[in-house]
Amino acid sequence: MELLITALIIAAVLFGIGLYGALSQTNLVMIMMGIELMLGAAMVNLVAFWRYLHPEAFSIQMFVLVAMTVMALEGAVGFAIATQRFRTSGSVEMEESAELKG
Amino acid sequence: MTPFLNSFMISLLFVGGVYVVAVLERWSMTGNVNWGGPARSFLLLFVQEEIKTRKHDKVFFETAPILFIGVILLTISILPFSRGSVIVNLGTGALFINAALVYVMVSLLMAGWAVNGVYAMVGGWRALAQLIAYSMPVVMALTATVMRAESMFLIDIVESQQSLWNVLYQPVGFILFYISALAITFLPPFDLPVAEGELAGGVWADLTGARKLLFRLGRLALVLTLSVAVVVLYLGGWMGPWLPDFVWTFLKSLLVAASFFTIGRFMPRIRHDHLLEYNWKYGVPLALFNIFQVGVVLLL
Amino acid sequence: MISIQLILLIIFGLAAIWFGWRVFMTSSMVRSALSLLASMVAIGALFLVMEAEFLGVLQIMMMGTEMSIMAIFMMMYMMDPGGLGNMDMTHQKNVSIAAGVAVTVLVTGAAIFADWGTIATQVPSPHEQIRLLGMEILKRSMMIFETAGVTILTGMIASIAVALSIKNNAKK
Numbered sequence: 281m282e283l284l285i286t287a288l289i290i291a292a293v294l295f296g297i298g299l300y301g302a303l304s305q306t307n308l309v310m311i312m313m314g315i316e317l318m319l320g321a322a323m324v325n326l327v328a329f330w331r332y333l334h335p336e337a338f339s340i341q342m343f344v345l346v347a348m349t350v351m352a353l354e355g356a357v358g359f360a361i362a363t364q365r366f367r368t369s370g371s372v373e374m375e376e377s378a379e380l381k382g
Numbered sequence: 383m384t385p386f387l388n389s390f391m392i393s394l395l396f397v398g399g400v401y402v403v404a405v406l407e408r409w410s411m412t413g414n415v416n417w418g419g420p421a422r423s424f425l426l427l428f429v430q431e432e433i434k435t436r437k438h439d440k441v442f443f444e445t446a447p448i449l450f451i452g453v454i455l456l457t458i459s460i461l462p463f464s465r466g467s468v469i470v471n472l473g474t475g476a477l478f479i480n481a482a483l484v485y486v487m488v489s490l491l492m493a494g495w496a497v498n499g500v501y502a503m504v505g506g507w508r509a510l511a512q513l514i515a516y517s518m519p520v521v522m523a524l525t526a527t528v529m530r531a532e533s534m535f536l537i538d539i540v541e542s543q544q545s546l547w548n549v550l551y552q553p554v555g556f557i558l559f560y561i562s563a564l565a566i567t568f569l570p571p572f573d574l575p576v577a578e579g580e581l582a583g584g585v586w587a588d589l590t591g592a593r594k595l596l597f598r599l600g601r602l603a604l605v606l607t608l609s610v611a612v613v614v615l616y617l618g619g620w621m622g623p624w625l626p627d628f629v630w631t632f633l634k635s636l637l638v639a640a641s642f643f644t645i646g647r648f649m650p651r652i653r654h655d656h657l658l659e660y661n662w663k664y665g666v667p668l669a670l671f672n673i674f675q676v677g678v679v680l681l682l
Numbered sequence: 683m684i685s686i687q688l689i690l691l692i693i694f695g696l697a698a699i700w701f702g703w704r705v706f707m708t709s710s711m712v713r714s715a716l717s718l719l720a721s722m723v724a725i726g727a728l729f730l731v732m733e734a735e736f737l738g739v740l741q742i743m744m745m746g747t748e749m750s751i752m753a754i755f756m757m758m759y760m761m762d763p764g765g766l767g768n769m770d771m772t773h774q775k776n777v778s779i780a781a782g783v784a785v786t787v788l789v790t791g792a793a794i795f796a797d798w799g800t801i802a803t804q805v806p807s808p809h810e811q812i813r814l815l816g817m818e819i820l821k822r823s824m825m826i827f828e829t830a831g832v833t834i835l836t837g838m839i840a841s842i843a844v845a846l847s848i849k850n851n852a853k854k
Contacts, residue, residue, distance in 0.1 A: 281798070281801060282688065283685075283687060283688055283691065283801075284798060284801065285793055285794060286688060286691050286692060286695070287691060287695075287728070287732070288789070288790075288793035289790050289793060289794075290691070290695035290698065290699065290728070291789075292785075292786050292789035292790045292793065293699050293786055294698060294699060294702055294721075294725075295785060295786065295789065296782040296783060296785050296786030296789075297699065297702045297703055297706075297782065298702070299778070299781055299782045299785055300706070300778045300779060300781070300782035301705065301706045303774065303777065303778035303781055303782075304706075304772040304773065304774060304775050304778035304779075305706070305771065305772060306771055306772065306773050307759075307760060307771060308759075309752065309755060309756050309759060309760065310706070310714075310771075312752075313705055313714070313715075313718050313752070314706075316718065316722075317702050317705070317718070317721065320698075320721070320722060320725045323725070323729075323741075324725055324728055324729075327728075327729050327732050327734050327737060328732060330732075330734065331732040331733060331734065331802075331805065332798075332801050332802060333798065333799065333801070333802060334802065335802050335804065335805045335806065338811075338814050338815050338817075338818035339818060339822065339823060341734065341736075341737060341811075341815050341818070342815070342818055342819060342823045342826060342827075344734075344737055345737075345740075345830075346826065346830055348740065348741065348744060349830050349833070349834060351744075351748070352744065352748060353833065353834060353837040355748055355751075355752070356837055356838070356841045357837055357840060357841045357844070359751075359755050359841070359845075360840070360841035360842070360844040360845040361844055362755065362759055363844075363845045364844050364845060366758075366759050367847060371759075371761070372759045372760075375773065439710070439712075439713070441713065442712075442713075442716075472735075472808075473735055473736075473807065473808030473809050473811075473812070474735055474736050474739045474808060474812065477736070477739050477740065477743065478739055480743055481739050481742050481743035481746070484743050484746035484747055485746055487746070487747075487750060488716075488719065488746050488749075488750055491750055491753065492716070495712050507754060510750055510754060514747055514750070514751070517747070533809060533812075534809070534812060535809065
C-alpha cells in the first residue's frame with residue numbers, strides 16, 4: 281500500500297510544480313515546459329494504478345501511449361505558433377499578446 | 383570454454399577491435415596503414431594540458447564526455463556476442479539501441495553548448511539536426527527485424543535468421559540501417575559536425591586533453607558497437623561454420639567497420655541540406671515501404 | 683515495510699522533483715531545457731522500477747529527442763539564452779504558488795484517504811507485456827489507435843501550415 285501512496289504523492293508534487301510553472305511564466309516556451317511536467321505527472325499516476333491495482337488491464341498502457349502522443353503533438357503545434365508569433369511581433373512574451381489582432 | 387574465459391576473451395577482442403578501428407580511421411584519412419599511430423595519439427592526448435575556455439558552462443563541460451562514454455558502455459552491455467554471452471538480456475533490447483543513440487545526440491549538444499565558442503555551438507546544432515534525422519530510419523528498420531522475430535530479445539532476433547539472413551530477407555532495411563549507422567557516428571561522408579575543414583573542427587574545436595581523448599575514443603567504440611549491431615540484426619550474429627561463436631561476431635563486425643571506412647575514403651563530404659533531404663524525402667518513405675514489404679512476405 | 687522497490691521509488695521520485703524545480707529556478711535557457719530532460723528521464727526510471735519496461739524505455743527515448751528540440755527553440759526565441767544576466771521573468775507569482783500548493787495538498791489528501799482495495803502482486807514478464815500490449819492495440823483499442831494516427835497526421839499538417847511564412851506584397 282505504501283508503494284502506491286508514495287508513487288501518487290510523487291506525481292502530485294510534480295503536478296503542483298508544473299502548475300506553478302504554467303501559471304507564473306511569461307514566455308510561451310516555459311509555459312509549454314510546465315504543461316509537459318503536468319502530463320508527465322499524470323503518466324506516473326497511470327502507471328502506478330496499472331502496476332498496483334490492475335496489472336491485467338492493458339488498456340491502461342494504451343492510455344499512457346496516447347498521453348505520450350499528446351505530449352509530442354502539443355509540443356509541435358506550440359512551437360509552430362511560437363514561430364509565427366516571433367515572425368510577426370518579434371518576441372514570444374505572452375504579456376504582449378493581449379490583443380487579438382496583429 | 384568456461385564462462386569466465388569466454389567473457390575475458392570477448393573483452394580482449396573488443397579492445398583489440400577498437401584498436402583496429404583506430405588504425406582503419408587513420409587509413410581512411412591519410413591512406414597509409416600505421417600500426418603504432420593510435421598508441422602514440424592516445425599518449426599524446428592523455429598528457430596534454432587541459433585548456434578551458436572563458437565562461438564555459440561548468441555542468442555541461444563535465445557531463446558531456448561522461449554521458450557519451452556511459453551510453454556506449456550501456457549499449458555494449460545489451461548486445462549479444464554469442465548465445466550465452468550477453469551481459470543483460472533486456473526484454474526490450476531492440477528499442478534500447480535506439481534510446482541509447484538519442485543520448486549520443488544529447489551529449490553532442492551539451493558539448494557544443496558548453497565551450498562557449500561559435501564554431502562549437504554551430505557544430506552542435508548541425509549534429510542535432512543530423513542525428514535526429516537519421517534516428518528515424520534506424521527505428522523503422524529495427525521494427526522490421528522485430529516483426530520477423532516476433533520478440534524484442536536480441537538473441538531471438540539472431541535465432542530467427544537461421545533459415546535466411548536478414549540482409550537477404552530485408553535488403554532495403556539493411557541499406558537504410560547501414561547508411562544511418564554511418565550518419566549517426568558522423569563518419570565521412572557525413573562528418574559535418576566534426577570536420578577539420580568545415581568549422582575549424584566543429585564540436586571538438588575547443589576541447590583538449592583528456593576530454594578530447596574521451597570523445598575520439600568513444601566515437602571509435604561507437605563505430606565498433608554499431609558494427610556489432612548491424613551484424614546482430616542483419617548478418618546472422620554468431621552463426622558460422624567451424625570457428626567459435628564470438629570469433630565470427632568479431633570477424634563480421636570488423637568487416638563491416640572496414641567497409642564504413644572504405645566508403646568514407648572514396649566519397650566527398652555531403653552538404654548539410656542534401657544530407658537532410660536524402661533522409662526526410664527518400665529515407666523515411668523507403669523505411670515505411672520496407673515495413674510493408676516485410677509484413678507482406680511474413681503473411682504469405 | 684522497506685523494500686528495494688520503495689527505496690528506488692523514493693530516490694528517483696526526489697530526483698524528478700528536484701530537476702523539475704530547477705527548470706523554473708535557473709536563468710540559463712539550455713540548462714532549463716536539459717533539466718527538464720533529466721526530470722523526464724527520472725520519470726522513465728520510475729516506470730522501469732514499476733516494472734512497465736516498454737513504457738520506460740519509450741519515455742526515455744522520446745523525451746531525449748523532444749527536449750533537445752526544445753533546447754534549440756529556446757535558444758532561438760528567448761531573450762537571454764546564456765543566462766548570465768539575472769532577470770525575473772514571472773508574473774502573478776503569489777497566485778501561482780497558491781494554486782500549485784493547493785492542488786498538491788488536495789491530490790495528496792485524496793491519495794492517502796481513499797480506499798484502494800487489494801494490491802496486486804503478479805505482473806507479467808516484459809516479453810509477455812509487449813505481446814499483450816500489441817494484442818490490446820490491435821483488438822480492443824484499434825479505434826483509439828487509428829484516431830491517434832489521424833490526429834498525428836493532422837498535427838503535422840497544422841504545425842507546418844502555421845509555421846509557413848507568407849510572403850505577401852501587401853503585408854510589407
